[in-house]
Amino acid sequence: MTLTLTDVTLTYPDGGTRLTALDRVSLHVAAGTLTAVVGPSGSGKSSLLAVAATLVTPDRGRVVVAGTDTAGLGGAEKAALRRERVGIVFQQPNLLPSLTAVEQVLVMAHLSGGPARAARARARELLDAVGLADKADRRPHELSGGQRQRVNIARALMNEPAVLLVDEPTSALDHERGAAVLDLLAALTRERSTATVLVTHDRAHLDRVDGTVTMRDGRLTAHAPA
Amino acid sequence: MGTVVVLITLLVGLLSGLTAGLARENTSAVTGLEADRLAFAAPPDGRPVSFTDSAVGERAWRTWAGRPGVTAAEPVGIRTLDAATGDGRRTAAVSAFGVRPDGGLAPGTVATGRVVLSRPAADGLGAAPGDTVRLGGSEMTVGAVAGDASYSHTPVVWTSLDDWQHIGGSGGSERDRPGGGRATVIALSTHGADLAAGDEAAGTRTLTLDESLTAIGSYQAENGSLQLMRGFLFAISALVVGAFFTVWTIQRGADVAVLKALGASTPYLLRDALGQAVVMLAAGTGVGTALAAGIGALLGGGEGAVPFVLDASTVLVPAAVMIVLGVLGAALSIRRITAVDPLVALGSAR
Numbered sequence: 140m141t142l143t144l145t146d147v148t149l150t151y152p153d154g155g156t157r158l159t160a161l162d163r164v165s166l167h168v169a170a171g172t173l174t175a176v177v178g179p180s181g182s183g184k185s186s187l188l189a190v191a192a193t194l195v196t197p198d199r200g201r202v203v204v205a206g207t208d209t210a211g212l213g214g215a216e217k218a219a220l221r222r223e224r225v226g227i228v229f230q231q232p233n234l235l236p237s238l239t240a241v242e243q244v245l246v247m248a249h250l251s252g253g254p255a256r257a258a259r260a261r262a263r264e265l266l267d268a269v270g271l272a273d274k275a276d277r278r279p280h281e282l283s284g285g286q287r288q289r290v291n292i293a294r295a296l297m298n299e300p301a302v303l304l305v306d307e308p309t310s311a312l313d314h315e316r317g318a319a320v321l322d323l324l325a326a327l328t329r330e331r332s333t334a335t336v337l338v339t340h341d342r343a344h345l346d347r348v349d350g351t352v353t354m355r356d357g358r359l360t361a362h363a364p365a
Numbered sequence: 366m367g368t369v370v371v372l373i374t375l376l377v378g379l380l381s382g383l384t385a386g387l388a389r390e391n392t393s394a395v396t397g398l399e400a401d402r403l404a405f406a407a408p409p410d411g412r413p414v415s416f417t418d419s420a421v422g423e424r425a426w427r428t429w430a431g432r433p434g435v436t437a438a439e440p441v442g443i444r445t446l447d448a449a450t451g452d453g454r455r456t457a458a459v460s461a462f463g464v465r466p467d468g469g470l471a472p473g474t475v476a477t478g479r480v481v482l483s484r485p486a487a488d489g490l491g492a493a494p495g496d497t498v499r500l501g502g503s504e505m506t507v508g509a510v511a512g513d514a515s516y517s518h519t520p521v522v523w524t525s526l527d528d529w530q531h532i533g534g535s536g537g538s539e540r541d542r543p544g545g546g547r548a549t550v551i552a553l554s555t556h557g558a559d560l561a562a563g564d565e566a567a568g569t570r571t572l573t574l575d576e577s578l579t580a581i582g583s584y585q586a587e588n589g590s591l592q593l594m595r596g597f598l599f600a601i602s603a604l605v606v607g608a609f610f611t612v613w614t615i616q617r618g619a620d621v622a623v624l625k626a627l628g629a630s631t632p633y634l635l636r637d638a639l640g641q642a643v644v645m646l647a648a649g650t651g652v653g654t655a656l657a658a659g660i661g662a663l664l665g666g667g668e669g670a671v672p673f674v675l676d677a678s679t680v681l682v683p684a685a686v687m688i689v690l691g692v693l694g695a696a697l698s699i700r701r702i703t704a705v706d707p708l709v710a711l712g713s714a715r
């Protein structure tokens with residue numbers, strides 16, 4: 140399963156005119172590969188992520204997520220696609236304050252309505268995979284920034300997504316913890332065969348990725364396989 | 366928020382019990398009559414009937430008694446007056462209900478010179494069976510103490526219709542006087558009777574027992590005021606709950622955006638929020654209702670107690686209404702969830 144954007148254009152209203160956030164962008168990310176999208180702030184990286192996550196409908200172009208063409212999908216169908224086939228790792232972990240780490244991960248299973256016992260076992264397995272087996276019952280305020288980001292990653296993987304969208308996962312972490320998170324993402328991508336898109340402005344850890352694309356003013360200006 | 370729901374429920378519960386208690390003190394003698402309708406003297410010019418102005422004569426109740434479908438037509442005289450013990454040491458305002466000895470309306474046997482006191486009347490006068498009481502200047506013997514009937518906030522003394530006619534008039538016109546004895550209303554037990562034709566023949570206006578409560582002067586104003594207060598409390602509770610969930614929804618906006626981004630459908634989020642509202646309302650209402658029931662039991666117990674009714678209509682119904690109105694208020698507030706943009710979760714999406 141892959142993620143494919145073909146000739147995607149996205150504009151936003153900006154006063155009396157429209158601002159072009161994505162300008163005829165095409166991108167293909169294969170299963171089991173980690174592709175980094177780099178570029179300065181305002182270049183369109185997050186817009187690319189929003190389009191790939193079906194949170195925004197582009198003006199033009201085709202977006203195919205895990206074999207599903209998103210054109211013409213309704214809100215409920217897009218929500219189901221995100222729930223079942225897409226994992227999102229947010230820039231800020233965006234954890235729910237009242238839930239423990241394992242409950243944060245279980246939220247995804249709850250949204251999908253799967254069997255509770257199997258979901259709990261899988262949530263613990265994922266926390267183990269991200270190195271937080273002993274922190275499963277801690278709430279967000281009891282976790283460090285890096286640990287919260289790991290919970291964020293575990294949550295994104297809970298429903299076995301085909302496409303993993305990662306937004307600036309290291310922006311709030313120091314170099315060492317950032318490297319650890321990138322290592323984890325690269326390993327999980329290969330191990331679980333996800334088509335992973337990593338949006339970042341930090342070029343420090345790009346040796347871990349399979350390919351890098353650069354965005355500037357809404358356009359992909361370079362595509363450099365690792 | 367839970368505390369607010371508890372307090373409002375407590376207030377509504379207490380007011381409901383008190384309203385019902387006051388209504389019972391005003392009407393229980395009428396609602397407890399072994400009859401399904403009351404026939405009042407038809408007032409002139411379409412004016413509303415009232416117990417105070419109604420006076421029916423023997424001709425009227427005999428007319429009703431002879432109508433097809435009428436199984437019983439018993440005259441009832443009603444008059445509020447002072448009663449005193451035989452030695453005059455204790456007095457109390459009572460409502461004298463004059464009925465025929467064999468009419469079956471009194472809770473005990475009445476006869477000429479022999480009355481039945483309701484328990485509140487007996488308590489007020491300190492009288493027991495065998496004692497003498499004075500009603501409007503006539504001395505009578507207490508034959509029994511039975512029931513707790515009350516009318517217009519005074520306890521009832523059941524007398525024979527003959528005695529009642531001697532201790533006081535009906536208070537209204539006496540146009541039927543040539544026809545014989547008088548009473549205030551006629552208690553009818555009917556089964557398929559033509560009521561309109563009966564009224565026409567007897568010169569009366571017939572109402573059901575519930576309808577006839579409006580003919581008690583103080584009942585409508587008193588009950589209307591209390592019910593209005595209750596209605597306002599319900600409305601306030603819905604507004605308070607709605608306001609709370611408006612703030613709650615706004616505060617949870619970021620969390621809702623994350624859940625939407627993760628794939629939560631809007632109906633799921635609405636159900637989830639409404640479910641939490643129901644749980645909170647049920648818990649708050651439960652505690653408030655329990656407190657109201659406890660305080661009501663304390664208020665309503667013992668001699669000289671506050672009139673307070675503690676039953677399903679005053680405990681469970683207000684609780685259910687609170688929950689329903691609270692859920693409506695919450696539902697109107699949490700609809701804002703539909704407008705939350707999941708892009709917020711991505712932060713710098715634009």
